[in-house]
Amino acid sequence: MSIKNVTVIGAGQMGNGISHVFAQGGYKVTMMDVNQTALDKALATISKNLDRQVAKETITEAQKAEALANITTHTTIADAVKNADIVIEAATENVDLKLKIFKDIDAYAPDGCILASNTSSISITKIGSVTNRPASVIGMHFMNPVPVMKLVEIINGYSTSQETTSAIVNLAKAINKVPCVVNDYPGFIANRILMPLINEAIICLYEGVAGVPEIDTIMKLGMAHPMGPLQLADFIGLDTVLSILNVLYEGFGNQKYAPCALLVNMVAAGKTGVKSGEGFYKYTAGSKELVVANQFIKPKFWVNE
Numbered sequence: 001m002s003i004k005n006v007t008v009i010g011a012g013q014m015g016n017g018i019s020h021v022f023a024q025g026g027y028k029v030t031m032m033d034v035n036q037t038a039l040d041k042a043l044a045t046i047s048k049n050l051d052r053q054v055a056k057e058t059i060t061e062a063q064k065a066e067a068l069a070n071i072t073t074h075t076t077i078a079d080a081v082k083n084a085d086i087v088i089e090a091a092t093e094n095v096d097l098k099l100k101i102f103k104d105i106d107a108y109a110p111d112g113c114i115l116a117s118n119t120s121s122i123s124i125t126k127i128g129s130v131t132n133r134p135a136s137v138i139g140m141h142f143m144n145p146v147p148v149m150k151l152v153e154i155i156n157g158y159s160t161s162q163e164t165t166s167a168i169v170n171l172a173k174a175i176n177k178v179p180c181v182v183n184d185y186p187g188f189i190a191n192r193i194l195m196p197l198i199n200e201a202i203i204c205l206y207e208g209v210a211g212v213p214e215i216d217t218i219m220k221l222g223m224a225h226p227m228g229p230l231q232l233a234d235f236i237g238l239d240t241v242l243s244i245l246n247v248l249y250e251g252f253g254n255q256k257y258a259p260c261a262l263l264v265n266m267v268a269a270g271k272t273g274v275k276s277g278e279g280f281y282k283y284t285a286g287s288k289e290l291v292v293a294n295q296f297i298k299p300k301f302w303v304n305e
């Protein structure tokens with residue numbers, strides 16, 4: 001099938017990145033969010049990120065203008081999906097919310113439209129089961145930041161058809177991404193492996209084994225990770241990290257995935273990382289320096305002082 005019109009549901013950090021790459025690839029993009037402020041912020045972020053590409057001379061001013069002209073916005077699902085060839089949902093990582101959104105998308109999207117979710121961990125099979133087209137429901141899991149990261153993890157639900165999978169593999173290639181197809185089990189591959197690593201880093205901090213900079217430096221310099229696990233958790237969003245760990249914990253019924261109590265506490269306190277301005281580090285506009293956020297999360301015996 002030929003895909004020209006792409007609707008993205010949720011205009012947060014992932015939704016704006018997904019909209020950016022499709023708009024730049026020449027697709028007509030409809031970006032939808034329940035929150036008008038999120039849509040305004042998403043358009044401003046896309047424009048700023050395109051400016052960066054212009055400055056690096058990877059695109060021209062004219063190409064930037066073309067990409068922005070490809071994007072329209074809506075605040076209702078009914079309007080946003082009515083002409084879609086594919087809908088990619090990138091709303092908040094919450095199972096009840098996603099099931100409600102997919103019921104609505106299914107009701108208003110045209111026949112033949114593929115319904116994809118950018119979920120980090122929620123069952124694609126479960127999402128497909130609330131629609132009347134489970135064969136056309138699939139996971140299309142982009143990595144953050146979307147314009148930079150090459151991988152798209154494609155998740156086959158129990159009922160996803162081969163035709164749907166092939167269409168999404170080709171679509172990922174058409175926007176210069178590298179697709180990897182996996183099956184639908186909690187956390188798929190990326191987060192089943194990444195989240196226990198991040199959780200273990202938080203447990204080390206919570207138990208006072210080491211402080212924030214030590215844990216991140218050890219993993220960066222010792223394992224050649226581009227970012228330490230605590231900084232990465234801040235970047236992903238601590239609320240999203242907690243939701244994914246809960247999906248793994250409930251999905252496998254295994255204690256090894258139980259989220260660290262410190263993570264639960266920080267999310268309850270609204271410290272969700274970069275997007276709230278504070279997580280393990282503090283984020284001040286324009287500053288690249290990483291400052292540890294709170295004495296509370298320093299270990300008791302501070303070995304370096």
Ligand code: NAD
Nearest residue numbers: 010011012013014033034038090091092093119120144236
């Ligand atoms: P975010 O908090 O930045 O954005 C979520 C957006 O969804 C918000 O703008 C919110 O207003 C919107 N929203 C909430 N309810 C909605 C509704 N009913 N209809 C439409 N929009 C609604 O979150 P994010 O980090 O962009 O994550 C979005 C999805 O992408 C999640 O499923 C997450 O697991 C997944 N994901 C996140 C990352 C990451 O690094 N953050 C990476 C890969 C996948």
